Amino acid sequence: MTKMKKNVDMLHGPMFLKILFFALPLALSSILQLLFNAADTIVVGQFAGSQALAAVGSNGALINLIVNAFMGLSVGANVIVARYRGHGDEKRINQAVHTSILVAIISGVFLALVGFFIAPQLLRFMSTPEDVIDLSALYIKIYFLGMPFTMLYNFGAAILRSIGDTKRPLYFLTISGIINVILNLFFVINLQMSVAGVAIATVISQMVSSALIIWSLMHEEGSLKLNIKQLSIDKTCLWDIVRVGLPAGLQGCVFSLSNVVIQSSINSFGSVVVAGNSAASNIQGFLYVAMNSFHQAVVTFSSQNYGAKQFDRCDKALIIGGFLAVSVGLLMGAIFILFGRELLSLYTQDPLVIEAGLLRMKYLFMFEALDGFMDIMVGGLRGLGSSIIPMIVSISGVCIFRLLYIATIFKMSPTITTLFIVYPLSWIITSLAHIGTYMILRKKVRKEAVYS
Numbered sequence: 001m002t003k004m005k006k007n008v009d010m011l012h013g014p015m016f017l018k019i020l021f022f023a024l025p026l027a028l029s030s031i032l033q034l035l036f037n038a039a040d041t042i043v044v045g046q047f048a049g050s051q052a053l054a055a056v057g058s059n060g061a062l063i064n065l066i067v068n069a070f071m072g073l074s075v076g077a078n079v080i081v082a083r084y085r086g087h088g089d090e091k092r093i094n095q096a097v098h099t100s101i102l103v104a105i106i107s108g109v110f111l112a113l114v115g116f117f118i119a120p121q122l123l124r125f126m127s128t129p130e131d132v133i134d135l136s137a138l139y140i141k142i143y144f145l146g147m148p149f150t151m152l153y154n155f156g157a158a159i160l161r162s163i164g165d166t167k168r169p170l171y172f173l174t175i176s177g178i179i180n181v182i183l184n185l186f187f188v189i190n191l192q193m194s195v196a197g198v199a200i201a202t203v204i205s206q207m208v209s210s211a212l213i214i215w216s217l218m219h220e221e222g223s224l225k226l227n228i229k230q231l232s233i234d235k236t237c238l239w240d241i242v243r244v245g246l247p248a249g250l251q252g253c254v255f256s257l258s259n260v261v262i263q264s265s266i267n268s269f270g271s272v273v274v275a276g277n278s279a280a281s282n283i284q285g286f287l288y289v290a291m292n293s294f295h296q297a298v299v300t301f302s303s304q305n306y307g308a309k310q311f312d313r314c315d316k317a318l319i320i321g322g323f324l325a326v327s328v329g330l331l332m333g334a335i336f337i338l339f340g341r342e343l344l345s346l347y348t349q350d351p352l353v354i355e356a357g358l359l360r361m362k363y364l365f366m367f368e369a370l371d372g373f374m375d376i377m378v379g380g381l382r383g384l385g386s387s388i389i390p391m392i393v394s395i396s397g398v399c400i401f402r403l404l405y406i407a408t409i410f411k412m413s414p415t416i417t418t419l420f421i422v423y424p425l426s427w428i429i430t431s432l433a434h435i436g437t438y439m440i441l442r443k444k445v446r447k448e449a450v451y452s
Contacts, residue, residue, distance in 0.1 A: 008164025008316030010304040011086065015313065019301060019320050023293040027158070029287035032173040034282070036271035045279065045347040050394055052135055052194050063115075063143065071106040072149060072249020074100075076156040076241035079298075079303045079382060081162035083115045086307020093223035095234040097159055100241065101217070101229045104155035108148030115144025131271055139195040146203030149210040156213035159224065161300055169263065172212040180205035181391050236324075258399040261406060265419055273416065276356025279347035283357075284364060287332045291372030293323040295379040302383020310386075311446055317439070318380035325376050329369030360420060367424035374398075374427050377434035384414035384438075384445050394436055 010020055044052040072293025077100040086093040119140045123133060157169040180201050217226035238332040266277050298321035336343065345358040374394075381390040405422045 004230070010164060011299045011308050011310060011313070015301065015316050016320050019294070019317065020295045020324060021319075022164060022166055022300070023297040023324065025170040026161070026293035027290045029166065029170045029173050030293060031176040032170070033287055034285045034289060042347050043188045044195060047277075050087055052132075060168045060283065063119075063140065067111060067147070070249060071154060072252055073103060073107065073241060073245035074151075074154045075248040075382070076243070076298070076387075077103075077155055078158035079244045079279055080163050080237065081159055082300050083211035083307040085163060086304040090223040092237065094225070096241070097217065097226055098226055098231050099225060099234045099237040100155045100159060101152070101214075103230075103238070103241070104151040105148060108151035111147040111151070112144050113146060116141050119144060132274075133295060136196045139199045142196060142199035143202060146206045149203070149206040152210035153206065153213050158209070159217065160213075162303075163294065164300070168216055169213065172209050173214070174207055175212065176205040176209035179208055187414045188330045190410075211254060214354045244387045247384065247387040251391040251394050254395045258402040261403060261423070262419065265406060265414075266408065266416070269416060272350070272352050273356045275348065275350070276344075276358075277355040277360055278352065279344050280357035280360035280364075282347070283336060283343050283361070284368065287329065287336060287365065287368050288371065290332055291325040291329045291369070294321040294328070294372070295375040297321055298379035299375055299383050302380055306384055306445075311442065314380070314383055315442065317383070318376065321379065322373055322376040325372040325415055326369045329372040331367045331449020333368050335360055340365075356416075359416060362422050363417065363420035367427065370424060370427035370431060374434060377431060377438060380438055381434065381441060382440055386441055389437055389441065390434065393433045394430055397433050398426045401426050401429060 008022055010018065060319060077096065081093055081096050081100075109384075123136050123140070136390070153169075153172075160166070160168055183201035183204060184198050187193045187201055191197060193200070214226065217224065218228070220226065268276055289322045298317050301317040303320075305311070305317065313424060340358050340361045341354060344354045344361075347357075348354065378390045381387075402422050405425070410418050410422070
């Protein structure tokens with residue numbers, strides 16, 4: 001068995017502090033991941049100009065669109081390993097570990113090829129401004145070459161999270177994050193490499209974090225130990241991972257598709273608005289991942305307790321995670337709005353770009369806690385073994401609604417303010433739908449447990 005000091009007992013005792021301390025390293029890890037991109041945008045914004053800043057920032061929605069389906073599979077790996085652990089099935093845990101890592105390698109190579117050859121063409125379909133299109137294409141080509149390492153890290157970290165170990169991924173990202181910042185400064189300031197420099201620095205840092213996570217799994221004990229020679233696909237484990245992870249990934253893809261459409265609408269306002277929106281979006285990411293760490297905690301705690309048929313503890317995990325996510329969202333949102341100008345000035349000194357960024361912060365950051373609550377509900381549903389239903393609800397409430405809004409309301413009033421309002425409206429609608437879905441599903445799960 002793995003060393004107990006690395007594990008969290010999710011099946012017994014009070015849950016509040018366990019969820020909090022489980023989520024904190026997750027939040028810090030996600031923040032460090034965002035710092036990779038923040039370091040990119042800050043360095044190019046300060047030392048390579050607003051066009052380079054727009055080039056780096058305009059890639060985010062497209063990258064997420066291409067990557068999210070496979071990132072969803074890492075969610076499946078987390079849920080399935082946690083569920084096997086709740087069952088106490090050591091053999092299945094080990095099979096899931098080796099299946100997950102091989103899936104990570106295959107999907108990473110596939111994404112590298114797709115991103116390198118297809119993504120630059122998609123940038124034109126998104127109406128990326130002509131003055132930044134070449135820089136954007138260069139950045140995205142280099143970025144996707146590092147995708148195998150990104151996949152390995154995310155799948156490996158998901159495996160460790162499934163047993164309650166969120167600290168080692170944090171340590172590994174700290175190391176790679178420091179390397180990323182140092183290389184950013186060296187490549188951009190010393191070698192004048194602009195967006196190519198920050199992309200190369202990101203790839204190198206991803207190589208480091210993935211190497212550390214794989215090394216860690218290879219030195220595990222018991223069912224989590226990774227043996228490279230034993231890498232293989234177990235059909236049952238793969239199906240379990242895909243059954244949970246693919247709907248999560250498809251949901252992320254469709255979310256990203258709606259964001260690509262929104263990004264295309266933002267692009268129509270010119271490179272100044274694109275740059276300001278990119279900087280504000282980067283800051284918003286820190287707020288989102290802080291709340292999303294509680295979503296991941298709810299998924300893992302609920303999955304283990306679902307596997308042990310302790311359904312009351314699934315409900316408790318959802319309530320505690322929701323309270324913590326909303327509290328963090330409200331507090332951080334208020335702080336970011338209060339110091340918005342100072343935060344945006346880290347990315348650029350252009351006053352027009354700063355004003356454009358402040359507008360996004362005004363309309364989105366006040367309501368970001370709703371986004372966090374929506375994700376908590378999705379986590380609770382996935383923890384109860386349902387992945388397709390929350391996907392359908394989320395796609396309907398967020399993606400389809402946003403696309404219809406852009407085709408109607410935004411078309412009638414094509415202003416940036418009208419565009420930003422679509423976010424909080426979609427969060428409210430989808431959250432209400434998820435609450436109703438969870439109430440129905442938990443009754444069904446309890447009833448099936450009684451008669452099983």
